Amino acid sequence: MMISRAMGEERSGDGKVAAIPTIAEVHKPEPNHRPVLALLDPRPLTRESFSQLFRAATRDYVVLPLSGPEDLLDLRSDMAEDVKLVVLNIASRSISDKPVRDDIRVLRHNFRDCPIIILGDRTNGSQVTQAARQGINGYIPTTLTATVVKEALRLVRAGGIFLPAGALVDALTQLSTAPGELHANEDQGDHDNPAEGNAPSFTPRQQQVLAHLCRGDPNKVIAYELNMQESTVKVHIRQIMKKLKATNRTQAALYAMKLVGSSKA
Incomplete structure (x- = not known):
């Protein structure tokens, strides 16, 4: 076969012409399909702080900080499909509060097979009861250390349920x-x-x-x-x-x- 280098073409015996792949095309990296951990927190400061913590704790996940479920629903369909774990920071609110229940309901409806973890300040038993009743896969109090948080994420990702012992x-x-x-x-x-x-x-x-x-x-x-x-x-x-x-x-x-x-x- 004849190759026309000047034109960047490859000509076969039957006369058909095809473009020669460029170096950039030959070495083009594969798309990144690492699973996504979506962190939902309306407060910019705590959202960024917890994002850094989760990035260190789950290096095989892409941490995506968002302000709430609405932003998660606005993601492109291909990116939304990569969301494999959702962490919802409710801060000092109770799981029984209507806005929190509404957020959980939206997440459950739109991400049925995705584990959902609640991040909150309260550590009383009623929070655990409410979390279990609503099918939450984990409840992480903000009083835990980074090491325990890492283990909690590992447990939930493995299909378990993490709830604080106390x-x-x-x-x-x-x-x-x-x-x-x-x-x-x-x-x-x-x-x-x-x-x-x-x-x-x-x-x-x-x-x-x-x-x-x-x-x-x-x-x-x-x-x-x-x-x-x-x-x-x-x-x-x-x-x-x-x-x-x-x-x-x-x-x-x-x-x-x-x-x-x-x-x-």
């Missing part, structure tokens, strides 16, 4: 001591799912262990965090599983989350 203990305490609630015991009939029956009663130590189970912490971590022997942790877990009629620790955590999510506000 707030979970608070929620479980409220659930166990709620007036008029019947507590599960061995004299009651078996339930396929305790969340559909009466709430079992947990000791304060069991509540702490169960809170860590809900976070997916292994026995060694639970023992370290609660300053107890690993063998003692195992005993508490067996008792928790018995009360929840669960066959394994994962099932116990799921049942506990359903109990918290279905409890009265």
Whole structure:
């Protein structure tokens, strides 16, 4: 075949002419398809601060700071498809506040398969209850350290649910001591799912262990965090599983989350 370098053309034997790719075209980089973490925060200062934190914590994600769900909905369709994680900063507001509930509803409707994490200042049990009820994948208090935030993001990205242990203990305490609630015991009939029956009663130590189970912490971590022997942790877990009629620790955590999510506000 003949190549016309002056014209930048390639001529084949049948007379057809095709342009020779330029160096820029040959070495053109592939499009960036890294997943996107959308950070929604109406306040510029905190939005930029948390953006830097999340960039350091999730280097395999592109962090996209936006002011709210409306900006997220205005993204081009191809960019919106790359959004794989949404963090909504509600600051000092409660999850039960109507504007927050509306934002969560919009995100749930338009990003059904995308995990949603709430970033907030409040750490009480009612926040956890509301978060579980609305199907939130994680609640990160602003009181946590950067290291814990990184682990929380890792857990949610892996398909888990992150809720602060202290707030979970608070929620479980409220659930166990709620007036008029019947507590599960061995004299009651078996339930396929305790969340559909009466709430079992947990000791304060069991509540702490169960809170860590809900976070997916292994026995060694639970023992370290609660300053107890690993063998003692195992005993508490067996008792928790018995009360929840669960066959394994994962099932116990799921049942506990359903109990918290279905409890009265």
